[in-house]
Amino acid sequence: MKKFVLSLLVSFGFIAGAAANEGGYAWDKFPTEKMSDMAALQHGAKLFVNYCLNCHSANYMRYNRMHDIGLTDDEIKKNLLFATDKVGDTMKIALDPKQAKDWLAAAPPDLTLIARSRADIGKGSGADFLYTYLRTFYRDDTKATGWNNLAFPDVAMPNVLWELQGQRAAKFVEEKDHHDPSKSVHKFDGFEQVTPGKLDERSYDEAVGDLVAYLQWMGEPAQGKRVQIGVWVLLFLSVLIVFTWRLNASYWKDVK
Numbered sequence: 001m002k003k004f005v006l007s008l009l010v011s012f013g014f015i016a017g018a019a020a021n022e023g024g025y026a027w028d029k030f031p032t033e034k035m036s037d038m039a040a041l042q043h044g045a046k047l048f049v050n051y052c053l054n055c056h057s058a059n060y061m062r063y064n065r066m067h068d069i070g071l072t073d074d075e076i077k078k079n080l081l082f083a084t085d086k087v088g089d090t091m092k093i094a095l096d097p098k099q100a101k102d103w104l105a106a107a108p109p110d111l112t113l114i115a116r117s118r119a120d121i122g123k124g125s126g127a128d129f130l131y132t133y134l135r136t137f138y139r140d141d142t143k144a145t146g147w148n149n150l151a152f153p154d155v156a157m158p159n160v161l162w163e164l165q166g167q168r169a170a171k172f173v174e175e176k177d178h179h180d181p182s183k184s185v186h187k188f189d190g191f192e193q194v195t196p197g198k199l200d201e202r203s204y205d206e207a208v209g210d211l212v213a214y215l216q217w218m219g220e221p222a223q224g225k226r227v228q229i230g231v232w233v234l235l236f237l238s239v240l241i242v243f244t245w246r247l248n249a250s251y252w253k254d255v256k
Contacts, residue, residue, distance in 0.1 A: 025136065025150040025188065027120075030127035034213035036224070041069040044214025047207060049080045051160050052111060055100075058091035058218060060112040065221050105156075115212065116219040127216045134161060134208045138170035139194060150188060165204045166197030 034040040045066060048058075063076050064087040071080075073087050083093060091112075100107040118126035133151040137159035140148035145158040150170065159165070168191045177183040199207060217223065 024153070025132070027124040027128040027132040027151065028135070030125065030131040030212055030216075031209045032127075034209050035216065037213070038070045040210045040213050041217055042066075042071060043207070044210035044212070044217075045069065045071070045080060047211040048111075048214050048218075049082065051211075053083065053091060053093060055093065055095060055108040056111045057093045057108075058112045059110050061091045061218050061221075063087045063089060063091065068221050068224070069217065111215065111218075113219045115216040126219075127212050130212045130215060131208060134211065135165075135205060137162070137165070138168050138191060140170075161204075161208070162197070164197050164199045164207060167194040168192060169194050 034044075063081060063084075064073065066076055066080070067073075076087050081087065083091070095108070097107040115126040115130055118129040120129065123129070129151065133149060136150035137147050138150070139146060143154070145156065147155070147158045147162075148170070149155040149157075149159075170191055171189040172186050173189045174184045175187050177185050197204065220226075
């Protein structure tokens, strides 16, 4: 069962192969300030429902949990509730896993915990990977989908956000391998915009940041409250240390 799940994730580009993990394209830093930005999280939820929830489910996430990012039931029903009619339902999709396997060779993985599962100690957090991954697609006619990715070369998943980003080609140059001068390496040398998207580069990066913030939040919706409680606990312990220190001094002051 574990082997099947791993092969499924690999086929859709969410677990990098050895070549991608060992070296490869460096991950960009996800803008963590978006995790405390309710507007960004709400926009990310909208992007997720419109661009990801068609093929990928989030079976461990309920729509009404979005109350925690400031959305009301009416707002959820009006803007985000397309696959069901109850805000208490989980974020399932209509795509049948058996049909998906026949059509796509493997069923698209559930994304509830994807941001937590993609961390790499040597490269960054799962949010860093997703932020880089969704911004480094480029056109490649040698691939079945017509797309490739710098963060995960030979990925089987197409660029679902291409309408927003536009279509880009990647430029590569041949350079001598530092370890073996007799060999050459294929080095990335920038992108070239082929067709424009609905958003400029800066706006697209902001949109991807919002989407990744939502994916990160969805993996642990209570993380904001957990951090707040943690701060109060540390403050309480700091005050307690002062009282404990003074009590200890008072207890031992007459002991020689």
